[in-house]
Amino acid sequence: MTARPVRSDLITGPVGFADLVIVEEGMREGLQIEDADIPVDSRVELLDKLSETGLKHIVVGSFVSPKWVPQMARIDEVVSSFSPRPGVTYSALALNQRGIERRESFSPPLSNDHYLPSTLVHACDVFVRRNTNRSQLDEILSWPAAVARAVDAGATAAQIGVNAAWGSNWLGEFSPETRMDFLALQVELWTTAGIPVTRVFLGDPMGWHIPLQVEQDLRAITERWPGITEFHLHLHNTRGSAPITIYNALRHLPQGKTLIVDTSIGGMAGCPYCGNGRAASLMPTEDLVYLLDESGYETGVDLDRLIEAVALAERIVGHSLYGHVSKAGGRPRGHRAYPLDLPFIETLDEAQHFRLGPSAYPHAYQRSNSEDKR
Structure with a gap:
């Protein structure tokens, strides 16, 4: 039987706050929008530096076609060369079966414990075609096979998701009903197969989210499907609202739920397929760690070391990044x-x-x- 994974990367929240998982995306979301010729040695140096900060979950890159993402062409060398630290979860993105098989060949040091069998759909058909060379219909038609594989594996929990959830640079804003309808279709499929849904993913590669909308969506999901305990937000900070949205989500998710957020050192991120390039940044990890530390969370992250990792990243990519705490430090006490x-x-x-x-x-x-x- 495939049991629901136990999270070793969980940060317990103070009274009144949801628990939290920080997923550091600089090595993937960050470097995939930077120069493809950044040497492997520099990538490994940055990954090792991140490993020393106390971050509990680091995405090391993605196993994807170098034709589409040349920045990840040497991911095998990076994973073979870095120095894993005990207590840190290392993961990588894979978009198809070949990528999954490549990823699994590096386990360990990469961990597969946190993955759940999942279904996903993009609300924007234009973006998913540009990003993965598949259509929205292709994604929906892939669901039954994903569920069948999970049943055969004895899975006891599943994840559903909507990407490009709030809006599209080509098609405009998407309604709450659109998001809920896509989620409901997936819940029904998993429930019929006898596998409960415990995690939801909501992605926003084009930066269309607004804090109040996300709050309302989280509340609606919690009320309609109380068995969902984990909420994974991938919010690009294209228009500056990601920090507010993340903090607002922490305050409004009921205690006992877990918020998973993707961040990146210095905010380093971007998407060449959405029309915004490096402007489609993420919330800077150091800014979130500072905010959490000052709000009563015990993150276990050394903010000084994290800032030094940002400084190293800026030297490697050759330009200034987008965070605030790395520019001014924490409160000088x-x-x-x-x-x-x-x-x-x-x-x-x-x-x-x-x-x-x-x-x-x-x-x-x-x-x-x-x-x-x-």
Whole structure:
């Protein structure tokens, strides 16, 4: 029998909050929109750096065709070369049976424990054709075979999902009824097969979600299917609403439920198939960790090390990333309070004094001294 997986990556929430799983996507969502020629050694260095932060779930990349995603052409070498750390769940994306078989050949260090048999549909037929070279109808027609495989494997739980759930850059906004109808069709299929649905995936590659809409959807799903205990949100931050939506979801999911969120160091992410490129970022992992730590969660993540991983990622990709905490640090308490004689800080480079000390502002320091002398 395939039992429902026990999550080793769970972060228990404080009273009144849902539990949480952070899925770090920088190595996949991030690097898949960057230069395909980033060396394997640099990728491995970044993955090892992330492994040292205390993050409990890291996506190492994707086993997909290099024809469509050349940035993942050497994923086998990356997985063969990095240094796994105990207590960290490492996973990878696979979109078809061949990809799944490649992924399974690397288990361990990759873990398959958290996967559930699943069905999925994109609300936007245009996007799914561009992204996976399949149609919405192809996805729906694949459901019975997925359910049959799960039955044969003795599965005891399943996942349903809608991607491009809230809107499309080609087709416009999708209604709540559209999302619920797609989910209901999948629930009925799994229930008929005798397999309860315990997890729902809602994806938004084009950044159409609004916090209130997501809150209403989560409430409707919880009320209609109380057996669903895990809610996986993949929200691109294209229009800046992902941090608000994620925090709002944490506050409004009932205690005892689990929110799974995909984030990326520095917000590094993007989609070449949705028309927004690198503008389709994710919520920066370091910003979420900071918010959680200050809200009473015990994430177990070392924010300083996470910020250093962002700095390494920026050096590897050759440009600044999109987070906030990596630019200014966390709240400067105790021995980290800024010195009283701190000079005027104007640039982003100078603001790095929170991690680099006075070496971050040599010119600002000189200006301050010269003004004192006058």
